[in-house]
Amino acid sequence: MKYNVDKNGYYGDFGGAYIPEMLYPNISELKENYLKIISEPKFKKDFNLLLKKYVGRPTPLYFAERLSNKYNTKIYLKREDLCHTGAHKINNTIGQILLAKRLGKNRIIAETGAGQHGVATATVCALMGVKCVIYMGEIDIKRQAPNVARMKMLGAEVKSAKSGSKTLKDATNEAIRDWINNPVDTHYIIGSVVGPHPYPDMVARFQSVISDEIKTQLLNTENRDYPDYLIACVGGGSNAAGLYYNYLENKNVKIIAVEAAGKGISSGESAATSILGKEGIIHGSKTLLMQNKDGQITEPYSISAGLDYPGIGPMHANLYRSKRAEFVSVTDDEAMNWGLTLSQMEGIIPAIETAHAFSVLDTMNFKPSDIIVFNCSGRGDKDLDTYINYFKI
Numbered sequence: 147m148k149y150n151v152d153k154n155g156y157y158g159d160f161g162g163a164y165i166p167e168m169l170y171p172n173i174s175e176l177k178e179n180y181l182k183i184i185s186e187p188k189f190k191k192d193f194n195l196l197l198k199k200y201v202g203r204p205t206p207l208y209f210a211e212r213l214s215n216k217y218n219t220k221i222y223l224k225r226e227d228l229c230h231t232g233a234h235k236i237n238n239t240i241g242q243i244l245l246a247k248r249l250g251k252n253r254i255i256a257e258t259g260a261g262q263h264g265v266a267t268a269t270v271c272a273l274m275g276v277k278c279v280i281y282m283g284e285i286d287i288k289r290q291a292p293n294v295a296r297m298k299m300l301g302a303e304v305k306s307a308k309s310g311s312k313t314l315k316d317a318t319n320e321a322i323r324d325w326i327n328n329p330v331d332t333h334y335i336i337g338s339v340v341g342p343h344p345y346p347d348m349v350a351r352f353q354s355v356i357s358d359e360i361k362t363q364l365l366n367t368e369n370r371d372y373p374d375y376l377i378a379c380v381g382g383g384s385n386a387a388g389l390y391y392n393y394l395e396n397k398n399v400k401i402i403a404v405e406a407a408g409k410g411i412s413s414g415e416s417a418a419t420s421i422l423g424k425e426g427i428i429h430g431s432k433t434l435l436m437q438n439k440d441g442q443i444t445e446p447y448s449i450s451a452g453l454d455y456p457g458i459g460p461m462h463a464n465l466y467r468s469k470r471a472e473f474v475s476v477t478d479d480e481a482m483n484w485g486l487t488l489s490q491m492e493g494i495i496p497a498i499e500t501a502h503a504f505s506v507l508d509t510m511n512f513k514p515s516d517i518i519v520f521n522c523s524g525r526g527d528k529d530l531d532t533y534i535n536y537f538k539i
């Protein structure tokens with residue numbers, strides 16, 4: 147289990163729980179209970195039933211024929227875009243709301259940047275009849291109006307984070323502050339494989355249903371349960387973690403992680419964390435993050451709001467450092483063009499985050515016999531304005 151978390155919450159040099167003392171009770175409660183609760187048969191039954199009946203799992207593993215012909219290789223898409231609410235994020239929020247209920251919590255808080263995690267959280271809170279408060283940067287509230295409307299429609303309270311750069315990291319800081327003040331009745335649903343231990347491991351476990359399903363699905367179509375390549379975009383890293391999870395120790399499987407280069411790696415406007423980042427601590431976790439020479443976090447940029455996080459999860463930092471995964475970065479322009487290509491070649495309009503992953507088809511050489519699985523992390527409805535303005539359609 148070299149690439150998975152150790153008992154102290156580390157992935158190699160990365161991870162851990164670097165938290166203020168006032169957060170200790172909350173984190174300890176989670177750390178001491180999460181494995182016990184999620185391995186209970188009743189929990190598993192409830193989780194799997196909701197994934198099936200509410201989220202719509204298993205999602206298809208779709209063989210993309212036209213794309214495969216064009217690139218002369220075998221390309222499959224894991225269709226997380228078909229999940230309820232339009233992305234993989236709900237796999238995690240379903241798991242965490244069930245966990246919160248087991249812990250006796252009746253109030254949920256969450257941070258959100260693009261609003262996707264906020265919507266997935268507000269959705270499961272409505273489902274369970276639990277009070278929901280979403281922290282969102284003041285600037286993001288303006289940029290992501292449709293998702294703000296969805297959260298409000300679902301009954302959540304959206305609180306504006308007005309400090310710092312007024313974006314995701316500031317919303318996260320506000321959520322942590324709220325949790326410190328409300329340790330007894332509140333659970334904090336983090337939206338990716340980031341934050342202090344046990345969050346990265348807990349979120350990865352909930353998302354691992356993605357690669358659980360792929361094993362069975364590939365066995366049916368290809369007579370073996372593993373692909374040659376797994377490819378996913380990485381913001382914080384949760385859809386990628388779910389895709390890789392059951393294959394981390396299988397060296398037949400090559401792992402590729404795609405980050406957002408924004409306007410270019412050396413443009414000063416990018417979110418290519420592994421390449422530009424240095425070791426540091428963000429939101430309670432030791433990982434790779436973009437920072438200036440004084441250790442101040444630099445503002446990330448990507449045209450896709452879901453990828454502009456200044457860090458990556460500790461699992462991915464370790465996959466990068468150990469060279470288990472190959473990291474590539476893709477510019478806004480490359481990703482946008484792939485959004486259009488996938489739409490017109492397969493009839494699937496991907497989220498801009500997702501579109502980044504496909505750019506590797508232009509830069510890497512695959513063999514005709516290679517089996518490649520892309521994680522189609524989400525659908526592009528939320529991004530239509532951005533696409534339309536970009537292409538002047």
Ligand SMILES: *Cc1c(COP(=O)(O)O)cnc(C)c1O
Pocket residue numbers: 233234235262263337338339379380381382383384385386452453497499500523524525
């Ligand atoms: C949020 C999001 C991402 C990025 O988050 P990860 O934790 O890296 O998966 C990617 N794709 C979509 C569709 C998203 O909504």
